[in-house]
Structure formats: structure tokens, C-alpha cells
Amino acid sequence: MAATILAVMETRDGAVRKVSQELLAAARELAGAAGSVDAVVLAADPPTGVDALRAFGADRVLLARHPDFARYNPDGFATTIGSLAGGHSVVLFAATATGKDLAPRVAAKLGVGLASDVTGLALRDGALVATRPVYAGRAIQQVKLRAAPAIASVRPNAFQPRARDDSRTGGVEAVTVPAFEARVTVQSVKAPEKAALDVTEAPIVVSGGRGLKDPANFKLLEELAEALGNAAVGASRAVVDAGWRDHAAQVGQTGKTVSPGLYIAVGISGAIQHLAGMRTAKTIVAINRDKDAPIFKIADYGIVGDLFEVLPRLTDEIKKVRSEK
């Protein structure tokens, strides 16, 4: 039996987020040609990018508008998605800060189980089978979801957005937002002074650890990130605990799990709790002066050396090749 999928889109500052395009790719792959993908957008006003959702894989685009949906509204969103879930065999969320808050609420409302933070999805005998890292990535679990709908949240960067296909066109259908009781209110969203890419969503992450010696030296990583263009700066717990970087940048078991295309670990020893957060990166580079540092065991490419010499050189070299392109 083909899957009928409801994919929950996310917006921020009036635009559909890139993770939602990834989610559509995951949904489309699962649905195949025989199944269907409904993308649902919850917003106060139609966000930028809503017209392109079909081009990224949706068959129908549903818009649930409500004046209180200008920001995330946990109870309103959960009620609306709960009301739309009927008639779908699968409901998918992005495993973002919002998705991880919202998915369990919807699952509990519908009385069905939830597979969180999955990195793979398949249909087996009509049932959803999800692959998900457990034990901080030290084991990979496969679970079958027997309930209807089957609910899962999909880890950012686990799927790549599909190439935009502008031959897939069509309108946006308005759907009703049922009455809901808002038990919690998102009063405001504080954005950092300098808008930065989040480590969970950036295609490239450059992370620094205690080897950087001083918070001011993170400037070296910021310069490298800037030279790379689409990179975010991450950190080990040691430097977050020392107050050098925000917790939002922490990669690892008690920080964020990232799966970028390229992860560059600089002055990070590679403790198991750090590896838990980045071992699914596609390519890992380590720069460390200790040739026996555990990070080299999982790095694809390593440079043994003093980061204070290697980093500026690397930034220069990246600038050079990027200007050649």
C-alpha cells in the first residue's frame, strides 16, 4: 500500500525553512510515485517559499492560517495537525527545536507512538520502518511503527532537498484551524545580534575546543567559516562550560547532533560525548597537535600540527580556491 504522507513545514521570519525542503525530499522518497505528499504550513500570513513547495516534492500544499500563528504556537499547531492527520498513513516532522516539541504533542493527542530523530525511512509490508541512532550514536535502532498514522521526526541534514522542479505547479489550499486552547504562549523570539547559521543546519561546521586557548582565538574559526561561506562555528563542551561560547553552539551528547557534509574539528580531543554529536558528518577533518588524539580515529583527513599556524593557512587556501572558481 502506498503511503499518504502529511509533512509538517516550518517557517521562520515569514519564510519556509530549508529543513522543510529536506523533509519534502524524505517524504517524496518514501511516497514514491504511487503515494502522496501533503505539505502543511501553519502561519499567520502565507510565507515566502510556499509556492515552491510543490517544486520541492509536495503534491498538495495546505495552508492553516491563524493570527496567533505568527510565531510557533504549540497547542494551536498540535491541534491543527491532529485534525489533519486523519486520512494520512504517515505524519513527518523535521527534528528541529520546534519539531521535537511539537511531534510528541501530536502523537499523544492521536494516541500513537513516535519515532524521534530518524535518519532513514522505509515502507515494509505497508508499515513504516525507521532507522534511528540511539545511545548517543553508539548503536543504530530499527523500529516498526504499527499505528496509523505512523509519526516520525527526521534529523536535519539526513536528507538533501530535491532539485527544484518548476514543472510541478499548483495552488495552495486553505485548511481550517480548529478551536484550540493555548496553554503556552511564545512571547518573543530573541535573535542573536549577529544572525548566524545554526550548527544543526549548516552544510559545513567548524568547531573549536580547548586547544583554542582563549575565547578571542575563535576569531580564527570565524574567519575560516566566513571563507567557506556556508559554515557555522561549533564548540566542544569544555569551551562552552568555560563560558567561551554559547551552549547553542555545543556539539555532542549534551549539545547538538549535527550531520553536515563537512565537519572540521580544531583543537578538540574527540571525547566520546563529542563524537556522539558529529559522527554522522559525511566528511570529518581534524586539526590537532597530538597525533594520538582520539579525534583522528574517526576523522577522514587529519593534520597534525599547531592550530595557530594551520588555521590561518587553511583560511588563505580556501579563499584562494574559492576565488579561482
Add this chain to the structure above:
Amino acid sequence: MKIAVCLKRVPDTVAKITIGPDRKTIDETGLKFVLNPYDEFAVEEALALKEKAGAGETVACSLGTDAAQETLRTALAMGIDRAVLLQSPGSPDGLEVARAFAAELKGGGYDLILFGKLAVDDYNQQVGPMVAELLGLPCVSSVARLGIADGGVEAEREIEGGVEVVVCRLPAVLTCEKGLNNPRLPSLKGIMAAKKKPLEVKPVSLGAGSIEVLGLEYPAERKAGRIVGEGTDAVPELVRLLRTEAKVL
């Protein structure tokens, strides 16, 4: 303030995980277990809030086998007043666990029910919000900063590239993120006192749930990497490999 804290016994975060002969669960032989790190933040928050209020009761609740009594004793040693063990082997379906907690906590007169953000074994990150939903209570998840005054909650949670400020009324369910506080260590006096604190054991039976574990495997070994070279001389070769071999630049 009457506060419940749900806490889980989990394998130590540095322990080597061995997959059991059933290829579905882990082999627990010789494995060291600890209080789930995020639940430490929940315990600390409960203790600090009660101390600030000057009166109240803190109750720790765990669902697990008898072995979880040790984890509950840790919370009692940190200062929690009493503990309840919902005795059960557990379930891969977080909703079944949530249902057991909801049944236990319903009508308990709690102002706050605290959870960790995530259990570092199953990585579900779901039980807290599910319990809130089942009890019809407001819920803020992954709370990194918290203020409580006049029956109202103001909490901050990290989102990608920002911080959400969320408000609600008590009673409420919160799940605790790292950074919320610095958990205290059990004192020697606390450890002695914990032995005499009440720990009630209640057998529960969970529903079958809708999630079935098909298998558990080790992650694919990353193919052996290599040291490109030493010092700045290795940089051009690294960049070349990133472009032509890994194709990430």
C-alpha cells in the same frame, strides 16, 4: 511548591555499548548505569525551587526495573524528599511510558512536573510533552532558563539561531536542558539521609504500544581516515582532497 521529577536510569555516557544476542537490545552485563544527565538538571531545579519557596515537597519518580531504586536513591541523596518506582521493564514506545507517568501523577496536586529534555539511551525526547498532553497541562520543553513568580512561568528555550521566550501558568510540565543550573553532588550527609527516605515500589503493566524494535546494530564503521601531513605544509593537500576526493568544497 509540590514538584515531581521523572528520572531515568541509563547506561553511563562513556560506557561501551554491547549489543545483546537478541540483536534488539543491549547486553547489560557489567555495564555501569547512571542518572540520566538531563534529569540531574531537573532534580537540581526541583530542589532549588523548593528551597526558594521555603516549603513544599519534591517527589522523584522512575519507571524501570528494581535496579532503578539505586538511581532514585541518588536523587534522594541530592535532597529529594521521597521516591516512587513504577516497576516495569519499560517499553520502546515512549507513549506507553508517558501513560504510566500520567496515571501516577494525575491528581497528585503537583505545581510542576519536571523531566529531562532527553534520555541518553533511547534518544526519544518525547516523554515530557506527551505526559503534559495526556494530563492537559501546559508544557515548555528544553528549558534553558526559568523564572517562576505569582503562579506564572517564564521560560527560555534555544531554537536554531535564537531563543524563544515562552510563558504559561502553573501547574505545568517542563523538560530541562543543559545550562539551566549546575546540579549539586550528593553530600555524605545526604547519602546517609537517603537510606531512610521513603521509596515506594508500585508494579505497573504497560500497554503493548505501537513501536516494535526490529533490530539494533553498531553504526557503520567510518572508513579508516588518514593523516594528510604535519603542519601548514599539509594544508594544500588537504584542500585538494576535500575538493577532488571528498567533493565537499
